[in-house]
Amino acid sequence: MDPKKLIMAGLPMIAVTYGFARFSYGLVLPYLRESLDINPSVAGIISSLSYLAYCIAIILAMLYMKKVGSRMLILIAGITAAMGMSIISIAGGAITLGIGIWIAGLSTGLSSPPYAEVIKEWVDQDQRSQANTWINAGTSLGTALTGVMVIFLADNWRLTYLLFTLLAIIIWIVNYKIIPKTKDTNKIRQTQAFHVTKRELVAAYPLILSSLVLGISSAAYWTFSRDLLFQIETIPEALIQLFWIIIGLAGVLGGFAGYFSSRIGLLPSYRISVLLLGASSLLLGLFTNVLSVVISAIAFGSSYIFMTGVLIIWGINSFKTNSSFGLGLPFLLLALGQVFGSLIGGVVSEGIGYENMFIVFAMTGFIALIFKPEKGV
Template identity: 25%
Template sequence: MTSSANSPVRFALGGLVTMAVAMGIGRFIFTPILPAMMTDLGLTPGDAGIIASANYVGYLIGAIIAGYGWASGIERPVVIVSLAASAALCLAMSLSDSILVFSILRFLAGVASAFMLVLAATIVFSHLAVAKRHDLQAMHFGGVGAGIALSSVLVAASAASGFGWRQDWIGAAVLSVLGLLAVVWLLREGPVRTGADTKEPPVRWTPDFLKINIAYGVFGFGYIITATFIIAIVRSSNGGASMEALVWFVTGVAAAFSVWLWAPLLRRVGPFAVVALGMLVQAAGVAASVLLPPPVGPILGGILLGLTFIVITASGFQAGRALLPQSPRRVMAVMTAAFGIGQIIGPLVGGYLANITGNFTAATLAAAASLVIGAGFAFLSRR
């Protein structure tokens, strides 16, 4: 299969829409919808943490499964089916009141989002490589932020119209279906085949590779506490629906442009320093979200969260591949597992701390402290 000369932007746009549905909506729309669910259903922060962690367990398992060769040749159909499943699971969330059912649905949504993330990247990046347009990868990753921003607009419009959280999930399903139709048109081909896959050597657990994995796991723990509860923090400070929407909107907009903004520094100092610096910047934002008064604290926290989490994720993989260049897929699988374990533990710990303290301050400051520690491991892992 060949990639036509005029297709790179189309593939990058297809990746953008896929990431918007998979991550911005299918995965992260839970954050702005969560406060209304907690109010209407009487969910505690601990309950919310359980539901959130179920999604991240699904993502971890899905990412590991997607990393095997079973989808070779059927990447595009699997992405399409996963998009449809994500839409159906959003709709199903509107029909339940049960923590157990919510957890199962979010687990399955996590699996679907991981399939889309891994397999859509396989399609898009192969065509961008043939066209020598690696710069367009930033457009692909920008879909996460675009989806987050779009989800904030959806939830705000729903609230302004007098609708509740059930209608929010229905709206998420509708947006996901529209995204599905766009992806069917934009990603009309599967990945470019460059020959038979070669067997990669096993991962070597060098001290530096161990350090970058510790940093990556700590990053998963630290960022996800704020990414899950930041809108609940705004709700607890009586910020109002407009402030909740604004905080999540600026998070998404910052995320959409973050890869472009960090690219010059990444070229200059390399991925290890970017991971370390990104974690320090994120730690400052995480702490600000509870230490500074609203609206300044949550808005600054949202902006710095958006500016860093995608960049740290992508740069972390680059750092791991730099340490073990002969095993890129195995490195991605191992680091995804480290990251996934961290973000599974994060909401559970955050929700538990919020339950016993009555607010999110202790949980958020613990997240900020962990990010500072992780930055140290990332910096020390460089050669």
């Protein structure tokens, strides 16, 4: 199968499940807080529901993908994204909002592992890393589109989520037509394909720990960065509106993770992404001027997508017998870290303020530099 055709289906679906259904929450949070009277702690709890739903969904995806098929899971992911966002659009309070965020969050966990399996099955070996990382870059496309829509719709977040729902349905149809059914329907072989060795798990502990740490450190940025900008009087309204678009457009650079890791090596790629990710939060915490905000947004957008692309390659190379598990494990742990990061970020920000919170989370992210892929991975 032509990998470009698969990318054309996968990239926009990831844009829907990650950019629209999951990370758009941080963009519209200032409007949600004003409209539904939500304080930072409650906002952090609601955000953590999305990450928790992701954790549960990605486990279910890895457990049942061999039974229901990767194509079916992708289609279910599109349905949950549309359902969750439609509920968000009619939310009248924190509880309804939380339910919508929870259901929408399921779509992210259901969408990532299946694409890795589809790529393994239908794409040539030498093109798989780039196909995986480009589909993963759909997050940045969804983030940028979210920012554009909010600019035009101003604070009408209900209409925004209704439009997201419509786009989710359209992209679901595209995937229904493009994603092929699995080649192998032998249930015995499918069950064996889920197996990973104890040696692989033991050797993957640096990947496990780094994914958790990076999840914790990145959660605050996705949830509270734009809310911080609204509270800084010296930041122009135009920049606040463009902030999410800058993050998204910069994230397109993350699609080159597969290319760069094959050229300069996985370890240098990993270290560069971790340094830039931590620096993006540090800039928001230390400086509150236009230049620092722009640089921070570029650094975060490019490094987050680049970092997740590196984790995909690291995971798949670590678990060669099961590519979906290799992709799912770091993403599961990244999301688990984001559950704690969102909860902690909301509480910490109320105690020491947003700026100091971002400094703390930046320092946390730098801890991930002590972990590294083994040689040959």
